[in-house]
Amino acid sequence: MAKKEYTEQELEAILNSFDGIEKANPAPFLYTRLMARMKAEDDNVWSRIFQFITRPVFAVGIALVFLLINIYILLNQFSGSGEQTEDSTQIVALEYNSLTSTIYDNNAETP
Amino acid sequence: MLTEQNLINQLKQGDETAFREIVETRQGMVYNTVLGLLQNAEDAEDVTQDVFIKVFESVHQFKGESAFSTWLYRIAVTTALEYLRKKKRKKRFAFVTSLFGDDQNPLHDPPDFVHPGVQLDNRENARMLMGTLKKIPENQRVAFTLHKIEGLSYQEVAEVMQTSVAAIESLIHRAKQNLKKMLKNYYLQDK
The missing domain is CATH 1.10.10.10 (Winged helix-like DNA-binding domain superfamily/Winged helix DNA-binding domain)
Known part of the structure:
Protein backbone atom coordinates (compact mmCIF):
# COMPACT_ATOMS: atom_id res chain seq x y z
CA MET A 1 0.00 0.00 0.00
CA ALA A 2 1.38 3.36 -0.92
CA LYS A 3 0.05 6.58 0.49
CA LYS A 4 -0.68 9.21 -2.11
CA GLU A 5 -1.32 12.80 -1.30
CA TYR A 6 -3.27 14.69 -3.91
CA THR A 7 -2.37 18.09 -5.25
CA GLU A 8 -4.96 20.86 -5.04
CA GLN A 9 -5.61 20.46 -8.77
CA GLU A 10 -6.26 16.73 -8.45
CA LEU A 11 -8.57 17.33 -5.51
CA GLU A 12 -10.58 19.82 -7.52
CA ALA A 13 -10.80 17.30 -10.37
CA ILE A 14 -12.17 14.68 -7.97
CA LEU A 15 -14.67 17.11 -6.46
CA ASN A 16 -15.85 18.08 -9.93
CA SER A 17 -16.07 14.50 -11.19
CA PHE A 18 -19.89 14.62 -11.02
CA ASP A 19 -19.93 17.40 -13.60
CA GLY A 20 -21.93 16.41 -16.66
CA ILE A 21 -23.49 13.47 -14.81
CA GLU A 22 -26.54 11.96 -16.47
CA LYS A 23 -29.56 10.96 -14.46
CA ALA A 24 -29.91 7.30 -13.62
CA ASN A 25 -33.21 5.58 -14.29
CA PRO A 26 -34.73 2.56 -12.57
CA ALA A 27 -35.18 -0.73 -14.39
CA PRO A 28 -38.20 -0.80 -16.73
CA PHE A 29 -41.73 -1.60 -15.50
CA LEU A 30 -41.27 0.00 -12.09
CA TYR A 31 -44.98 0.78 -11.94
CA THR A 32 -45.93 -2.87 -12.55
CA ARG A 33 -43.57 -4.04 -9.81
CA LEU A 34 -44.83 -1.32 -7.51
CA MET A 35 -48.48 -2.30 -8.00
CA ALA A 36 -47.64 -5.98 -7.43
CA ARG A 37 -45.91 -5.07 -4.18
CA MET A 38 -48.77 -2.85 -3.01
CA LYS A 39 -51.27 -5.62 -3.79
CA ALA A 40 -49.18 -8.20 -1.94
CA GLU A 41 -48.88 -5.89 1.09
CA ASP A 42 -52.63 -5.24 1.05
CA ASP A 43 -53.37 -8.96 0.92
CA ASN A 44 -51.02 -9.87 3.70
CA VAL A 45 -52.51 -8.20 6.76
CA TRP A 46 -50.69 -10.58 9.11
CA SER A 47 -47.31 -9.54 7.73
CA ARG A 48 -48.24 -5.90 8.43
CA ILE A 49 -49.18 -6.78 12.00
CA PHE A 50 -45.93 -8.74 12.34
CA GLN A 51 -43.97 -5.78 10.95
CA PHE A 52 -45.66 -3.53 13.51
CA ILE A 53 -45.02 -5.73 16.51
CA THR A 54 -41.39 -6.32 15.55
CA ARG A 55 -40.69 -2.59 15.53
CA PRO A 56 -38.28 -1.56 18.33
CA VAL A 57 -40.72 1.15 19.49
CA PHE A 58 -43.40 -1.48 20.06
CA ALA A 59 -41.01 -3.80 21.91
CA VAL A 60 -39.74 -0.99 24.15
CA GLY A 61 -43.34 0.14 24.76
CA ILE A 62 -44.44 -3.33 25.83
CA ALA A 63 -41.36 -3.69 28.07
CA LEU A 64 -42.22 -0.35 29.71
CA VAL A 65 -45.82 -1.39 30.29
CA PHE A 66 -44.66 -4.61 32.00
CA LEU A 67 -42.15 -2.65 34.05
CA LEU A 68 -44.84 -0.21 35.19
CA ILE A 69 -47.21 -3.06 36.07
CA ASN A 70 -44.44 -4.67 38.13
CA ILE A 71 -43.61 -1.43 39.92
CA TYR A 72 -47.33 -0.86 40.64
CA ILE A 73 -47.76 -4.38 42.07
CA LEU A 74 -44.58 -4.08 44.16
CA LEU A 75 -45.59 -0.69 45.56
CA ASN A 76 -49.05 -1.98 46.38
CA GLN A 77 -47.60 -5.00 48.14
CA PHE A 78 -45.23 -2.92 50.27
CA SER A 79 -47.82 -0.34 51.25
CA GLY A 80 -50.39 -3.04 52.08
CA SER A 81 -47.99 -5.33 53.97
CA GLY A 82 -47.73 -3.02 57.05
CA GLU A 83 -51.43 -3.24 57.86
CA GLN A 84 -51.52 -6.92 57.13
CA THR A 85 -48.64 -7.67 59.53
CA GLU A 86 -50.30 -5.59 62.21
CA ASP A 87 -53.59 -7.43 61.74
CA SER A 88 -52.02 -10.86 61.89
CA THR A 89 -50.00 -9.92 64.99
CA GLN A 90 -53.18 -8.80 66.72
CA ILE A 91 -54.95 -12.02 65.80
CA VAL A 92 -52.09 -14.15 67.08
CA ALA A 93 -51.89 -12.12 70.27
CA LEU A 94 -55.62 -12.46 70.84
CA GLU A 95 -55.52 -16.18 70.21
CA TYR A 96 -52.63 -16.70 72.58
CA ASN A 97 -54.31 -14.62 75.22
CA SER A 98 -57.46 -16.63 75.00
CA LEU A 99 -55.75 -20.02 74.96
CA THR A 100 -52.96 -19.73 77.51
CA SER A 101 -53.83 -18.80 80.99
CA THR A 102 -51.38 -16.91 83.11
CA ILE A 103 -50.21 -17.87 86.59
CA TYR A 104 -52.60 -15.34 88.03
CA ASP A 105 -55.50 -17.00 86.25
CA ASN A 106 -54.58 -20.39 87.74
CA ASN A 107 -54.21 -19.10 91.29
CA ALA A 108 -57.14 -16.86 91.15
CA GLU A 109 -59.24 -17.20 94.22
CA THR A 110 -62.79 -17.70 93.57
CA PRO A 111 -65.24 -16.57 96.13
CA MET B 1 -52.83 15.61 -20.50
CA LEU B 2 -53.74 16.44 -16.91
CA THR B 3 -52.24 19.40 -15.09
CA GLU B 4 -50.23 18.71 -11.96
CA GLN B 5 -52.97 20.06 -9.69
CA ASN B 6 -55.60 17.86 -11.37
CA LEU B 7 -53.32 14.86 -11.01
CA ILE B 8 -52.85 15.52 -7.30
CA ASN B 9 -56.60 16.02 -6.78
CA GLN B 10 -57.34 12.76 -8.57
CA LEU B 11 -54.63 10.98 -6.60
CA LYS B 12 -56.21 12.24 -3.37
CA GLN B 13 -59.37 10.44 -4.47
CA GLY B 14 -57.34 7.25 -4.96
CA ASP B 15 -57.34 7.36 -8.76
CA GLU B 16 -54.99 4.69 -10.13
CA THR B 17 -54.45 6.40 -13.50
CA ALA B 18 -53.25 9.56 -11.77
CA PHE B 19 -50.92 7.47 -9.62
CA ARG B 20 -49.53 5.74 -12.68
CA GLU B 21 -48.92 9.09 -14.38
CA ILE B 22 -47.10 10.40 -11.32
CA VAL B 23 -44.93 7.28 -11.02
CA GLU B 24 -44.11 7.24 -14.74
CA THR B 25 -43.14 10.91 -14.86
CA ARG B 26 -41.34 11.19 -11.51
CA GLN B 27 -39.61 7.82 -11.11
CA GLY B 28 -36.36 9.12 -12.62
CA MET B 29 -35.95 12.01 -10.19
CA VAL B 30 -36.82 9.85 -7.17
CA TYR B 31 -34.55 6.97 -8.21
CA ASN B 32 -31.62 9.25 -9.09
CA THR B 33 -31.84 11.09 -5.75
CA VAL B 34 -32.17 7.89 -3.74
CA LEU B 35 -29.35 6.20 -5.68
CA GLY B 36 -27.03 9.15 -4.98
CA LEU B 37 -27.67 8.77 -1.26
CA LEU B 38 -27.71 4.97 -0.98
CA GLN B 39 -25.04 4.14 -3.57
CA ASN B 40 -26.63 0.78 -4.26
CA ALA B 41 -28.89 0.10 -7.25
CA GLU B 42 -30.98 -2.66 -5.63
CA ASP B 43 -31.58 -0.68 -2.46
CA ALA B 44 -32.40 2.39 -4.53
CA GLU B 45 -35.04 0.43 -6.48
CA ASP B 46 -36.68 -0.77 -3.24
CA VAL B 47 -36.60 2.67 -1.66
CA THR B 48 -38.03 4.27 -4.83
CA GLN B 49 -41.00 1.93 -4.47
CA ASP B 50 -41.27 2.82 -0.77
CA VAL B 51 -41.34 6.51 -1.72
CA PHE B 52 -44.23 6.07 -4.14
CA ILE B 53 -46.16 3.95 -1.63
CA LYS B 54 -45.72 6.77 0.90
CA VAL B 55 -46.87 9.29 -1.72
CA PHE B 56 -50.00 7.22 -2.40
CA GLU B 57 -50.76 6.84 1.29
CA SER B 58 -50.04 10.40 2.40
CA VAL B 59 -51.00 12.55 -0.59
CA HIS B 60 -53.93 13.94 1.42
CA GLN B 61 -51.32 15.60 3.66
CA PHE B 62 -49.95 17.55 0.69
CA LYS B 63 -51.42 21.04 1.12
CA GLY B 64 -49.74 22.66 -1.88
CA GLU B 65 -47.62 24.99 0.25
CA SER B 66 -44.57 23.90 -1.75
CA ALA B 67 -44.22 22.48 -5.26
CA PHE B 68 -45.21 18.83 -5.61
CA SER B 69 -41.68 17.98 -6.76
CA THR B 70 -40.23 19.60 -3.61
CA TRP B 71 -42.58 17.51 -1.46
CA LEU B 72 -41.58 14.41 -3.42
CA TYR B 73 -37.86 15.16 -2.99
CA ARG B 74 -38.42 15.55 0.77
CA ILE B 75 -40.08 12.14 0.98
CA ALA B 76 -37.31 10.60 -1.15
CA VAL B 77 -34.54 12.06 1.03
CA THR B 78 -36.24 11.15 4.31
CA THR B 79 -37.00 7.60 3.17
CA ALA B 80 -33.45 7.07 1.90
CA LEU B 81 -31.94 8.33 5.16
CA GLU B 82 -34.32 6.16 7.22
CA TYR B 83 -33.27 3.19 5.11
CA LEU B 84 -29.58 3.94 5.71
CA ARG B 85 -30.12 4.19 9.48
CA LYS B 86 -32.05 0.94 9.51
CA LYS B 87 -29.29 -0.74 7.51
CA LYS B 88 -26.68 0.58 9.93
CA ARG B 89 -28.68 -0.83 12.87
CA LYS B 90 -28.93 -4.19 11.11
CA LYS B 91 -25.17 -4.17 10.47
CA ARG B 92 -24.51 -3.51 14.16
CA PHE B 93 -26.87 -6.31 15.12
CA ALA B 94 -25.23 -8.65 12.57
CA PHE B 95 -21.86 -7.78 14.09
CA VAL B 96 -23.12 -8.69 17.56
CA THR B 97 -24.62 -11.98 16.35
CA SER B 98 -21.40 -12.76 14.46
CA LEU B 99 -19.58 -12.57 17.81
CA PHE B 100 -21.72 -15.47 18.94
CA GLY B 101 -20.94 -17.41 15.79
CA ASP B 102 -24.24 -16.83 13.99
CA ASP B 103 -23.08 -14.87 10.94
CA GLN B 104 -24.87 -16.62 8.12
CA ASN B 105 -26.09 -13.40 6.56
CA PRO B 106 -23.29 -10.87 6.61
CA LEU B 107 -24.46 -7.42 5.49
CA HIS B 108 -21.98 -5.44 3.48
CA ASP B 109 -22.07 -2.98 0.63
CA PRO B 110 -20.14 -3.48 -2.55
Whole structure:
Protein backbone atom coordinates (compact mmCIF):
# COMPACT_ATOMS: atom_id res chain seq x y z
CA MET A 1 0.00 0.00 0.00
CA ALA A 2 1.38 3.36 -0.92
CA LYS A 3 0.05 6.58 0.49
CA LYS A 4 -0.68 9.21 -2.11
CA GLU A 5 -1.32 12.80 -1.30
CA TYR A 6 -3.27 14.69 -3.91
CA THR A 7 -2.37 18.09 -5.25
CA GLU A 8 -4.96 20.86 -5.04
CA GLN A 9 -5.61 20.46 -8.77
CA GLU A 10 -6.26 16.73 -8.45
CA LEU A 11 -8.57 17.33 -5.51
CA GLU A 12 -10.58 19.82 -7.52
CA ALA A 13 -10.80 17.30 -10.37
CA ILE A 14 -12.17 14.68 -7.97
CA LEU A 15 -14.67 17.11 -6.46
CA ASN A 16 -15.85 18.08 -9.93
CA SER A 17 -16.07 14.50 -11.19
CA PHE A 18 -19.89 14.62 -11.02
CA ASP A 19 -19.93 17.40 -13.60
CA GLY A 20 -21.93 16.41 -16.66
CA ILE A 21 -23.49 13.47 -14.81
CA GLU A 22 -26.54 11.96 -16.47
CA LYS A 23 -29.56 10.96 -14.46
CA ALA A 24 -29.91 7.30 -13.62
CA ASN A 25 -33.21 5.58 -14.29
CA PRO A 26 -34.73 2.56 -12.57
CA ALA A 27 -35.18 -0.73 -14.39
CA PRO A 28 -38.20 -0.80 -16.73
CA PHE A 29 -41.73 -1.60 -15.50
CA LEU A 30 -41.27 0.00 -12.09
CA TYR A 31 -44.98 0.78 -11.94
CA THR A 32 -45.93 -2.87 -12.55
CA ARG A 33 -43.57 -4.04 -9.81
CA LEU A 34 -44.83 -1.32 -7.51
CA MET A 35 -48.48 -2.30 -8.00
CA ALA A 36 -47.64 -5.98 -7.43
CA ARG A 37 -45.91 -5.07 -4.18
CA MET A 38 -48.77 -2.85 -3.01
CA LYS A 39 -51.27 -5.62 -3.79
CA ALA A 40 -49.18 -8.20 -1.94
CA GLU A 41 -48.88 -5.89 1.09
CA ASP A 42 -52.63 -5.24 1.05
CA ASP A 43 -53.37 -8.96 0.92
CA ASN A 44 -51.02 -9.87 3.70
CA VAL A 45 -52.51 -8.20 6.76
CA TRP A 46 -50.69 -10.58 9.11
CA SER A 47 -47.31 -9.54 7.73
CA ARG A 48 -48.24 -5.90 8.43
CA ILE A 49 -49.18 -6.78 12.00
CA PHE A 50 -45.93 -8.74 12.34
CA GLN A 51 -43.97 -5.78 10.95
CA PHE A 52 -45.66 -3.53 13.51
CA ILE A 53 -45.02 -5.73 16.51
CA THR A 54 -41.39 -6.32 15.55
CA ARG A 55 -40.69 -2.59 15.53
CA PRO A 56 -38.28 -1.56 18.33
CA VAL A 57 -40.72 1.15 19.49
CA PHE A 58 -43.40 -1.48 20.06
CA ALA A 59 -41.01 -3.80 21.91
CA VAL A 60 -39.74 -0.99 24.15
CA GLY A 61 -43.34 0.14 24.76
CA ILE A 62 -44.44 -3.33 25.83
CA ALA A 63 -41.36 -3.69 28.07
CA LEU A 64 -42.22 -0.35 29.71
CA VAL A 65 -45.82 -1.39 30.29
CA PHE A 66 -44.66 -4.61 32.00
CA LEU A 67 -42.15 -2.65 34.05
CA LEU A 68 -44.84 -0.21 35.19
CA ILE A 69 -47.21 -3.06 36.07
CA ASN A 70 -44.44 -4.67 38.13
CA ILE A 71 -43.61 -1.43 39.92
CA TYR A 72 -47.33 -0.86 40.64
CA ILE A 73 -47.76 -4.38 42.07
CA LEU A 74 -44.58 -4.08 44.16
CA LEU A 75 -45.59 -0.69 45.56
CA ASN A 76 -49.05 -1.98 46.38
CA GLN A 77 -47.60 -5.00 48.14
CA PHE A 78 -45.23 -2.92 50.27
CA SER A 79 -47.82 -0.34 51.25
CA GLY A 80 -50.39 -3.04 52.08
CA SER A 81 -47.99 -5.33 53.97
CA GLY A 82 -47.73 -3.02 57.05
CA GLU A 83 -51.43 -3.24 57.86
CA GLN A 84 -51.52 -6.92 57.13
CA THR A 85 -48.64 -7.67 59.53
CA GLU A 86 -50.30 -5.59 62.21
CA ASP A 87 -53.59 -7.43 61.74
CA SER A 88 -52.02 -10.86 61.89
CA THR A 89 -50.00 -9.92 64.99
CA GLN A 90 -53.18 -8.80 66.72
CA ILE A 91 -54.95 -12.02 65.80
CA VAL A 92 -52.09 -14.15 67.08
CA ALA A 93 -51.89 -12.12 70.27
CA LEU A 94 -55.62 -12.46 70.84
CA GLU A 95 -55.52 -16.18 70.21
CA TYR A 96 -52.63 -16.70 72.58
CA ASN A 97 -54.31 -14.62 75.22
CA SER A 98 -57.46 -16.63 75.00
CA LEU A 99 -55.75 -20.02 74.96
CA THR A 100 -52.96 -19.73 77.51
CA SER A 101 -53.83 -18.80 80.99
CA THR A 102 -51.38 -16.91 83.11
CA ILE A 103 -50.21 -17.87 86.59
CA TYR A 104 -52.60 -15.34 88.03
CA ASP A 105 -55.50 -17.00 86.25
CA ASN A 106 -54.58 -20.39 87.74
CA ASN A 107 -54.21 -19.10 91.29
CA ALA A 108 -57.14 -16.86 91.15
CA GLU A 109 -59.24 -17.20 94.22
CA THR A 110 -62.79 -17.70 93.57
CA PRO A 111 -65.24 -16.57 96.13
CA MET B 1 -52.83 15.61 -20.50
CA LEU B 2 -53.74 16.44 -16.91
CA THR B 3 -52.24 19.40 -15.09
CA GLU B 4 -50.23 18.71 -11.96
CA GLN B 5 -52.97 20.06 -9.69
CA ASN B 6 -55.60 17.86 -11.37
CA LEU B 7 -53.32 14.86 -11.01
CA ILE B 8 -52.85 15.52 -7.30
CA ASN B 9 -56.60 16.02 -6.78
CA GLN B 10 -57.34 12.76 -8.57
CA LEU B 11 -54.63 10.98 -6.60
CA LYS B 12 -56.21 12.24 -3.37
CA GLN B 13 -59.37 10.44 -4.47
CA GLY B 14 -57.34 7.25 -4.96
CA ASP B 15 -57.34 7.36 -8.76
CA GLU B 16 -54.99 4.69 -10.13
CA THR B 17 -54.45 6.40 -13.50
CA ALA B 18 -53.25 9.56 -11.77
CA PHE B 19 -50.92 7.47 -9.62
CA ARG B 20 -49.53 5.74 -12.68
CA GLU B 21 -48.92 9.09 -14.38
CA ILE B 22 -47.10 10.40 -11.32
CA VAL B 23 -44.93 7.28 -11.02
CA GLU B 24 -44.11 7.24 -14.74
CA THR B 25 -43.14 10.91 -14.86
CA ARG B 26 -41.34 11.19 -11.51
CA GLN B 27 -39.61 7.82 -11.11
CA GLY B 28 -36.36 9.12 -12.62
CA MET B 29 -35.95 12.01 -10.19
CA VAL B 30 -36.82 9.85 -7.17
CA TYR B 31 -34.55 6.97 -8.21
CA ASN B 32 -31.62 9.25 -9.09
CA THR B 33 -31.84 11.09 -5.75
CA VAL B 34 -32.17 7.89 -3.74
CA LEU B 35 -29.35 6.20 -5.68
CA GLY B 36 -27.03 9.15 -4.98
CA LEU B 37 -27.67 8.77 -1.26
CA LEU B 38 -27.71 4.97 -0.98
CA GLN B 39 -25.04 4.14 -3.57
CA ASN B 40 -26.63 0.78 -4.26
CA ALA B 41 -28.89 0.10 -7.25
CA GLU B 42 -30.98 -2.66 -5.63
CA ASP B 43 -31.58 -0.68 -2.46
CA ALA B 44 -32.40 2.39 -4.53
CA GLU B 45 -35.04 0.43 -6.48
CA ASP B 46 -36.68 -0.77 -3.24
CA VAL B 47 -36.60 2.67 -1.66
CA THR B 48 -38.03 4.27 -4.83
CA GLN B 49 -41.00 1.93 -4.47
CA ASP B 50 -41.27 2.82 -0.77
CA VAL B 51 -41.34 6.51 -1.72
CA PHE B 52 -44.23 6.07 -4.14
CA ILE B 53 -46.16 3.95 -1.63
CA LYS B 54 -45.72 6.77 0.90
CA VAL B 55 -46.87 9.29 -1.72
CA PHE B 56 -50.00 7.22 -2.40
CA GLU B 57 -50.76 6.84 1.29
CA SER B 58 -50.04 10.40 2.40
CA VAL B 59 -51.00 12.55 -0.59
CA HIS B 60 -53.93 13.94 1.42
CA GLN B 61 -51.32 15.60 3.66
CA PHE B 62 -49.95 17.55 0.69
CA LYS B 63 -51.42 21.04 1.12
CA GLY B 64 -49.74 22.66 -1.88
CA GLU B 65 -47.62 24.99 0.25
CA SER B 66 -44.57 23.90 -1.75
CA ALA B 67 -44.22 22.48 -5.26
CA PHE B 68 -45.21 18.83 -5.61
CA SER B 69 -41.68 17.98 -6.76
CA THR B 70 -40.23 19.60 -3.61
CA TRP B 71 -42.58 17.51 -1.46
CA LEU B 72 -41.58 14.41 -3.42
CA TYR B 73 -37.86 15.16 -2.99
CA ARG B 74 -38.42 15.55 0.77
CA ILE B 75 -40.08 12.14 0.98
CA ALA B 76 -37.31 10.60 -1.15
CA VAL B 77 -34.54 12.06 1.03
CA THR B 78 -36.24 11.15 4.31
CA THR B 79 -37.00 7.60 3.17
CA ALA B 80 -33.45 7.07 1.90
CA LEU B 81 -31.94 8.33 5.16
CA GLU B 82 -34.32 6.16 7.22
CA TYR B 83 -33.27 3.19 5.11
CA LEU B 84 -29.58 3.94 5.71
CA ARG B 85 -30.12 4.19 9.48
CA LYS B 86 -32.05 0.94 9.51
CA LYS B 87 -29.29 -0.74 7.51
CA LYS B 88 -26.68 0.58 9.93
CA ARG B 89 -28.68 -0.83 12.87
CA LYS B 90 -28.93 -4.19 11.11
CA LYS B 91 -25.17 -4.17 10.47
CA ARG B 92 -24.51 -3.51 14.16
CA PHE B 93 -26.87 -6.31 15.12
CA ALA B 94 -25.23 -8.65 12.57
CA PHE B 95 -21.86 -7.78 14.09
CA VAL B 96 -23.12 -8.69 17.56
CA THR B 97 -24.62 -11.98 16.35
CA SER B 98 -21.40 -12.76 14.46
CA LEU B 99 -19.58 -12.57 17.81
CA PHE B 100 -21.72 -15.47 18.94
CA GLY B 101 -20.94 -17.41 15.79
CA ASP B 102 -24.24 -16.83 13.99
CA ASP B 103 -23.08 -14.87 10.94
CA GLN B 104 -24.87 -16.62 8.12
CA ASN B 105 -26.09 -13.40 6.56
CA PRO B 106 -23.29 -10.87 6.61
CA LEU B 107 -24.46 -7.42 5.49
CA HIS B 108 -21.98 -5.44 3.48
CA ASP B 109 -22.07 -2.98 0.63
CA PRO B 110 -20.14 -3.48 -2.55
CA PRO B 111 -17.07 -1.29 -1.93
CA ASP B 112 -16.85 0.55 -5.25
CA PHE B 113 -20.03 2.17 -6.36
CA VAL B 114 -19.96 4.32 -9.47
CA HIS B 115 -23.08 6.21 -10.44
CA PRO B 116 -24.13 4.94 -13.90
CA GLY B 117 -24.53 8.49 -15.23
CA VAL B 118 -20.93 9.55 -14.59
CA GLN B 119 -18.89 10.43 -17.67
CA LEU B 120 -16.47 7.69 -18.68
CA ASP B 121 -13.28 9.72 -18.13
CA ASN B 122 -14.47 10.76 -14.65
CA ARG B 123 -15.30 7.29 -13.39
CA GLU B 124 -12.19 6.72 -11.26
CA ASN B 125 -12.44 10.14 -9.59
CA ALA B 126 -16.20 9.69 -9.10
CA ARG B 127 -15.62 6.32 -7.45
CA MET B 128 -13.30 7.95 -4.90
CA LEU B 129 -15.68 10.84 -4.38
CA MET B 130 -18.63 8.47 -3.82
CA GLY B 131 -16.62 6.47 -1.28
CA THR B 132 -15.65 9.61 0.64
CA LEU B 133 -19.15 11.10 0.45
CA LYS B 134 -20.41 8.36 2.78
CA LYS B 135 -18.17 9.66 5.56
CA ILE B 136 -19.30 13.29 5.78
CA PRO B 137 -22.22 14.46 7.97
CA GLU B 138 -25.71 13.59 6.77
CA ASN B 139 -27.03 17.09 6.01
CA GLN B 140 -23.86 18.01 4.09
CA ARG B 141 -24.17 14.78 2.10
CA VAL B 142 -27.81 15.46 1.26
CA ALA B 143 -27.11 19.03 0.13
CA PHE B 144 -24.09 17.97 -1.93
CA THR B 145 -25.96 15.06 -3.54
CA LEU B 146 -29.05 17.09 -4.43
CA HIS B 147 -26.90 19.82 -5.94
CA LYS B 148 -24.24 17.78 -7.69
CA ILE B 149 -26.02 14.54 -8.64
CA GLU B 150 -29.63 15.64 -9.02
CA GLY B 151 -28.58 19.01 -10.41
CA LEU B 152 -30.83 21.15 -8.20
CA SER B 153 -30.04 24.82 -7.69
CA TYR B 154 -29.17 26.14 -4.21
CA GLN B 155 -32.67 27.63 -4.04
CA GLU B 156 -34.29 24.27 -4.84
CA VAL B 157 -32.06 22.41 -2.35
CA ALA B 158 -32.99 25.01 0.29
CA GLU B 159 -36.70 24.37 -0.36
CA VAL B 160 -36.28 20.61 -0.13
CA MET B 161 -34.24 20.85 3.08
CA GLN B 162 -36.50 23.61 4.44
CA THR B 163 -33.71 26.04 5.15
CA SER B 164 -32.20 29.22 3.69
CA VAL B 165 -30.04 29.51 0.59
CA ALA B 166 -27.20 30.86 2.74
CA ALA B 167 -27.38 27.75 4.92
CA ILE B 168 -27.17 25.53 1.84
CA GLU B 169 -24.18 27.49 0.51
CA SER B 170 -22.49 26.98 3.86
CA LEU B 171 -23.39 23.26 3.97
CA ILE B 172 -22.01 22.62 0.48
CA HIS B 173 -18.87 24.65 1.24
CA ARG B 174 -18.28 22.61 4.41
CA ALA B 175 -19.00 19.39 2.52
CA LYS B 176 -16.31 20.29 -0.02
CA GLN B 177 -13.81 21.17 2.73
CA ASN B 178 -14.48 17.88 4.52
CA LEU B 179 -14.24 15.89 1.30
CA LYS B 180 -10.95 17.56 0.43
CA LYS B 181 -9.55 16.85 3.88
CA MET B 182 -10.53 13.18 3.64
CA LEU B 183 -9.34 12.79 0.06
CA LYS B 184 -5.96 14.37 0.81
CA ASN B 185 -4.85 11.25 2.59
CA TYR B 186 -6.54 8.75 0.38
CA TYR B 187 -4.72 5.47 0.15
CA LEU B 188 -4.08 3.95 -3.23
CA GLN B 189 -2.70 0.61 -4.14
CA ASP B 190 0.55 0.52 -6.07
CA LYS B 191 0.04 -0.54 -9.61
